Amino acid sequence: MKAGSKSKLNRTTTITGIAFLIPAVVMITFAIFIPTIWNFILSFQHWDGGSNRSWVGLDNYKEVFADKTAIISIKHSVYLSVTSTFVAVIVGVVLAVLIYRLGRKEGMVYRLILFIPSMMPLAIIGVLFTFIYNPEMGLLNQFLKLIGADSLATAWLEDKNTVLNAVVFVGIWRIAGLAMMLCFAAMQGIPISLLESSRLDGAGYFKQITQIIIPLIKPIVLLSFIFTLVMQFKTYDLVFVLTKGGPGNFSKTVPLHMIDTAFSFGEYGQSAAMGFLFAIIVTFFILLTNRLLRGESYEY
Amino acid sequence: MIKKKGFKAASLLMLCGLMIALSACGSTKKNNVDKASTSPSVAASETPAPSESAPVKIINVEFYGKIVEFSSTDAMMAEVKDELKDKYKINDIQVDWGNLEKVVKTGIASGTPADVYQFWPQAMKTFVDNGQALDLTPYLEADGGKWKDSFNQTLLDIGKYDGKYYNVPLASNFSLMIVNKDLFEKAGLTVSDTWSWDQFMAANQALKDKAGTPFGFASHGNPDWLFRNGIMSLAKDQNKLEDLAAGKIAGNDPIYGTTLDNIKKLYDSQLWYPGKGALTATMDENKSAFLQGKVGIIGWVASDTAAFLKSAQEKGINAVVVGWPTMGSSDVILGGADGLFIPANAPHPEAAVEVLKTYLGDKVQAINAAAGYPTGNKNAVIEDPNIKKVVGLAAAIFPHELEQLSPKLTDYVEKQILANYVLGGSSLKDVASDLDKLIKEATAAK
Numbered sequence: 123m124k125a126g127s128k129s130k131l132n133r134t135t136t137i138t139g140i141a142f143l144i145p146a147v148v149m150i151t152f153a154i155f156i157p158t159i160w161n162f163i164l165s166f167q168h169w170d171g172g173s174n175r176s177w178v179g180l181d182n183y184k185e186v187f188a189d190k191t192a193i194i195s196i197k198h199s200v201y202l203s204v205t206s207t208f209v210a211v212i213v214g215v216v217l218a219v220l221i222y223r224l225g226r227k228e229g230m231v232y233r234l235i236l237f238i239p240s241m242m243p244l245a246i247i248g249v250l251f252t253f254i255y256n257p258e259m260g261l262l263n264q265f266l267k268l269i270g271a272d273s274l275a276t277a278w279l280e281d282k283n284t285v286l287n288a289v290v291f292v293g294i295w296r297i298a299g300l301a302m303m304l305c306f307a308a309m310q311g312i313p314i315s316l317l318e319s320s321r322l323d324g325a326g327y328f329k330q331i332t333q334i335i336i337p338l339i340k341p342i343v344l345l346s347f348i349f350t351l352v353m354q355f356k357t358y359d360l361v362f363v364l365t366k367g368g369p370g371n372f373s374k375t376v377p378l379h380m381i382d383t384a385f386s387f388g389e390y391g392q393s394a395a396m397g398f399l400f401a402i403i404v405t406f407f408i409l410l411t412n413r414l415l416r417g418e419s420y421e422y
Numbered sequence: 423m424i425k426k427k428g429f430k431a432a433s434l435l436m437l438c439g440l441m442i443a444l445s446a447c448g449s450t451k452k453n454n455v456d457k458a459s460t461s462p463s464v465a466a467s468e469t470p471a472p473s474e475s476a477p478v479k480i481i482n483v484e485f486y487g488k489i490v491e492f493s494s495t496d497a498m499m500a501e502v503k504d505e506l507k508d509k510y511k512i513n514d515i516q517v518d519w520g521n522l523e524k525v526v527k528t529g530i531a532s533g534t535p536a537d538v539y540q541f542w543p544q545a546m547k548t549f550v551d552n553g554q555a556l557d558l559t560p561y562l563e564a565d566g567g568k569w570k571d572s573f574n575q576t577l578l579d580i581g582k583y584d585g586k587y588y589n590v591p592l593a594s595n596f597s598l599m600i601v602n603k604d605l606f607e608k609a610g611l612t613v614s615d616t617w618s619w620d621q622f623m624a625a626n627q628a629l630k631d632k633a634g635t636p637f638g639f640a641s642h643g644n645p646d647w648l649f650r651n652g653i654m655s656l657a658k659d660q661n662k663l664e665d666l667a668a669g670k671i672a673g674n675d676p677i678y679g680t681t682l683d684n685i686k687k688l689y690d691s692q693l694w695y696p697g698k699g700a701l702t703a704t705m706d707e708n709k710s711a712f713l714q715g716k717v718g719i720i721g722w723v724a725s726d727t728a729a730f731l732k733s734a735q736e737k738g739i740n741a742v743v744v745g746w747p748t749m750g751s752s753d754v755i756l757g758g759a760d761g762l763f764i765p766a767n768a769p770h771p772e773a774a775v776e777v778l779k780t781y782l783g784d785k786v787q788a789i790n791a792a793a794g795y796p797t798g799n800k801n802a803v804i805e806d807p808n809i810k811k812v813v814g815l816a817a818a819i820f821p822h823e824l825e826q827l828s829p830k831l832t833d834y835v836e837k838q839i840l841a842n843y844v845l846g847g848s849s850l851k852d853v854a855s856d857l858d859k860l861i862k863e864a865t866a867a868k
């Protein structure tokens with residue numbers, strides 16, 4: 123091929139490629155970049171939802187730090203996200219290694235059953251668990267009464283000491299199946315010869331898990347952690363359906379408080395500042411997770 | 423070089439794409455603004471006159487006021503649509519009570535609100551202060567005040583701010599209680615229209631002890647009504663009702679402490695359904711408890727009394743309406759009315775007014791009254807004796823409340839104060855301090 127026609131082909135390919143990118147760029151710009159920049163600008167303004175806006179410097183940020191509910195919401199969001207992510211991914215990995223040993227058909231059935239919670243709409247999960255947690259006729263309290271543990275029965279979504287953990291449990295139940303599926307898919311890529319040769323060397327399944335499987339799927343485990351962490355930090359609908367952030371502020375999370383601050387209290391600037399600070403916190407936890415799980419990756 | 427040129431061309435293309443998309447977005451908004459800013463009367467005059475060749479332009483009216491809890495809603499909306507079918511296509515949207523304030527504020531802030539919103543006239547101050555509600559006074563007073571005269575004046579005045587009307591009433595709405603008369607008789611209790619807090623507590627205990635109900639009382643799903651009614655009653659005893667609403671009573675005043683202690687006692691004594699979980703029980707759970715005979719008393723809402731009594735009757739329960747128990751010696755009830763308003767930036771204000779006039783007019787509200795609702799339209803005839811009693815109880819309504827001072831105060835009073843004190847272990851001092859801070863913030867902002 124001549125140099126001229128080659129460069130013409132390159133140019134055509136580049137232009138076509140960029141042209142195909144345009145719709146995606148436009149969408150991303152409108153859906154992510156413009157709202158993010160607008161949110162950042164708004165965080166330095168006072169706006170009540172009407173037409174008048176004024177610049178207030180860092181006042182919105184100061185108000186966020188002075189707002190007791192905002193601080194409580196941040197603590198709840200961090201606790202809810204970190205705890206449910208940590209437990210859900212561990213449970214997901216354990217389930218994946220257990221299912222890996224099963225035959226094709228039974229493995230498929232278990233995978234389907236365990237993955238169903240991840241496919242269910244959050245609103246339905248919320249309603250389902252409000253029935254389970256119902257203090258009078260809920261499954262959980264009925265079960266406790268059945269086994270004679272009446273004293274443990276409580277109003278799970280009203281008690282200050284249990285409400286947040288009740289939400290965390292639902293978060294784990296919902297997401298563990300997804301982590302299991304990701305890890306299981308990664309395990310499918312491990313050459314069977316590696317496991318067979320290790321067995322010949324006398325390694326049992328537990329040793330194979332710790333010495334071969336986990337190190338090889340570590341990048342996917344990391345991905346699961348980050349993916350789950352981001353999902354849990356963003357959770358709005360699950361908490362809303364289960365508790366609406368209550369009673370009081372006992373289970374209020376940042377997304378719920380942001381909505382209240384903007385649309386109930388009419389303080390859009392303060393809500394934007396809270397959102398920006400929250401984005402920094404989420405980024406910090408993502409970087410921390412990345413650093414903690416960073417290590418060698420193996421090619422096979 | 424060629425690559426660079428190609429890149430430049432592609433970048434230019436992308437920029438053009440973005441500009442087109444941006445201008446498209448801008449033009450959509452501009453169109454909306456133009457539509458909104460165009461006087462509807464001008465728009466109407468621009469509408470081609472009906473002729474064989476030019477069909478009449480039908481205006482789409484967004485009506486955010488379909489109350490599915492009212493059994494009369496479908497019939498009322500059908501009548502309104504039928505009466506106005508030649509001029510308007512009315513899209514009736516179901517009211518989401520739990521998120522109503524957010525829905526309305528988001529709609530107004532977005533620049534594309536509904537033409538009519540359901541909202542409580544007693545809680546309109548934020549919208550009025552921000553210039554977000556249309557002044558309905560000229561429409562009410564037109565034709566010698568014909569439209570104004572069709573309303574119950576007390577209810578209409580609830581939506582009056584600084585001498586102007588911003589909200590028109592659909593039905594009176596306030597807190598009341600419904601009791602199971604058979605269970606009361608079994609417990610040796612007599613039903614009276616009004617009662618004190620002590621009588622209420624004694625009745626709860628008697629129901630549990632003598633009538634064998636697991637609990638005495640179920641709330642409507644709004645436990646804050648106990649607090650709000652309690653402080654109003656105690657404030658009225660001291661002739662401080664106006665001061666309370668104006669935020670002139672400090673957070674450490676015994677009015678608040680006494681009320682909170684009374685409610686905590688009710689919760690701790692396990693008389694309040696379902697014991698643990700009483701503060702978070704939903705309206706449906708509470709209603710079921712009453713209909714299953716687990717309680718003998720339920721807090722309810724005036725506008726939905728007819729439907730509730732019908733449900734009770736179907737279950738063979740002899741239920742009657744009584745007033746809210748008073749913590750002080752004075753009879754005063756929180757509440758006001760369910761009403762409707764038109765946002766200042768509504769796309770079709772004139773059409774919205776006409777729809778409101780039809781919806782709240784004699785013919786449509788006769789349907790509402792026949793279904794047993796205490797209408798704001800004074801010409802609608804109410805036959806049901808229980809609903810007549812509801813109308814009588816409305817005389818004790820005082821529509822101005824402390825929580826109306828600011829949205830933060832509303833949130834604190836409705837969602838936090840009871841949870842913090844009854845469940846969270848906060849001391850009276852802590853609660854008083856939080857309340858006082860919010861009252862001061864709200865009054866300073868005025």
